[in-house]
Amino acid sequence: MDNFFAARSQMALSLGFHIIFACIGMVMPFFMAVAHYIWLKTGNEVYRDITKAWSKGVAIFFATGAVSGTVLSFELGLLWPKFMEHAGPIFGMPFSLEGTAFFIEAIALGFFLYGWNRFNRWFHWFTGVVVGVSGLVSGILVVAANAWMNSPAGFDYVNGQYLNIDPIKAMFNEAWFSQALHMSIAAFASTGFAVAGIHALMILRKSHVTFHKRAFRISAVFATVAALLQPLSGDISAKDVAKRQPAKLAAMEAHFKTEEKAALILGGIPDEKEKKVNYAIEIPGALSFLAHGNFHAEVTGLDRIPEENHPPVAVTHYAFQVMVGLGTIMMLISVLYYITIWKKKSWLEKRWLLKLFVIATPMGFIAVEAGWTVTEVGRQPWIIYGVMRTVNAVTPMPGILYSFYIFTAVYISLSCIVAFLLYRQISMVGKLYDHSVEPINAI
Structure with missing residues (x-):
């Protein structure tokens, strides 16, 4: 492993860990505020206990997010000094x-x-x-800095x-x-499914x-x-990428040849040597529509971009297929959940609905990691x-x-510590509330 690959790997590792902490730190305070509001309006002490339990989780992730975010800031200067030398004065405002x-x-x-009290x-x-508001604004500002790397603006580049x-x-x-829109909605979806999945598991265990x-x-x-709003933001992002970064869109779709009525590819194994995709499902014209809003539009392929x-x-x-696939699954679970609430209330008594949320617990964060892989790679x-x-x-x-080796060890240790603290926090819920057990038709 040379220095270049090690530097990229270290940044990828740092960002991969931090983005999970950041998502939770951005979103959990809103969950907490809603529970707190219900307690203040109704006096139901269960919601007070939920607020207190979630606030401790917010504190844990705020601390870990602050540490991992600080590390990322230092890494930008230490690993990529030429980048910061030129870019720092330009996009320093959102960081400030x-x-x-x-x-x-x-x-x-x-x-x-x-x-x-x-x-x-x-x-x-x-x-x-x-x-919650300041955490969300903080995340949007960091994403704005990353967006500048994808769409440089605010300067003239003349003779270097x-x-x-x-x-x-x-x-x-x-x-x-x-x-910013895509990332913010993704943070709510990923954190929401993770938190809902944990509580669904506790309900199944009758705890x-x-x-x-x-x-x-x-x-x-x-x-x-x-999850239901995410496809809309995804469509906005796809059209934006098609206009600004045709090479990225071509790589996302493994679109090797420029053509009209371009097909949307589902799955498949790209063969970069032969410039084709094996074992893929193709939907004719769908990529042209998603990229340009026209089934007959031309979509730039990798053949028009210098190798x-x-x-x-x-x-x-x-990574793109993983992100879209998991997003689709979460969207379908969401549709099913609202069908259950509005039309099939008898399903509320079924354990399988809770099990779907348990299965979906990690999906949002995996999709977020895949999405950042698409953005950066x-x-x-x-x-x-x-x-x-x-x-x-x-x-x-x-x-x-x-x-890179040292930081890998540090982040693995940090993850273990956070997992332990969260496990202990969940196990202490019983000390905050009584031991009554209600029927599982709780959703």
Whole structure:
């Protein structure tokens, strides 16, 4: 493993861990705020207990997210100094604003955790809302910085110099809205299904059913609404990528040949040497429609892009298929859930519905990881699309391989610690609430 591959692997590892913590940190405060609001309006102490339990989870993920996010910031400068030298002054604004949002989130979380029975009850609730809003804004600002890498704006590139810098245009580049929308909805869907799946499992085990069924309802609503909205944001993102990054779209779909009425490929094994896809299911004209809103539109293939600018096709294609496949499954579960609520209430007594949510527990986060793989690998070989190649941005310092090994060990250890803390938190639910058991028709 050379330094270049080690540096890319370390960034991928760091981002892969951080994005899970970030998603939960962005979304869980909203779950918490809803439960808190219901308690304040109804006086039902179950919702107070849910709020307290979830707030402890928020604290755990805030701490781990802060650590992993700080590491990512340092890695940008240490592993990619050439990139930061030129890019820092251009897209530094969203990072600065993200730091402000992070500090607001930290202060609000402190107020919320230590404000029980100390603040006015509605002001206390409001601090929890601030945690969620500032966390969501923080995530959007970071995504805006990543979007700039996919759609550079706010400067003129003349003879290797970055001139006429405009940080506002850089932050609000052409890709920021579609990426921020897609990522925000993905965070709600992935976190919602993960939380709902855990509570569904506890209901199936008949462990403090009253507590867990109330928690399940809140998280399931967030999860299912987000999963139903995600295809719409995905369509916006696909059309945006087709316009700005045709090479990425071609790699996502393993689309080797430029053609009209381009077929949408489901599955398949790309053969980059023979420029074809084996064992795929093709839907004629569907790719043209999804990319350009016209079944007869021409879709640019990899044949029109210089080979040295091709992204890794197989990795990008497989990751895209995983993301879309899992998103479709979560969408179908969501449709089934609302059919159950509105038309088939007898299904609420069936264990199989809860089991579907249990099975879906990790799906959202796997889809998020796959989506970021598409975003980052599909941009290669560019670190700033069309301007700077990734290989030209890496540090010349030796020994990156050892740093990669060390950080791998650190992140594995951090994951084990977080898993232990969450397991202990879930097991302590019984101490927060009574041991009554209700029927499982709780959904």
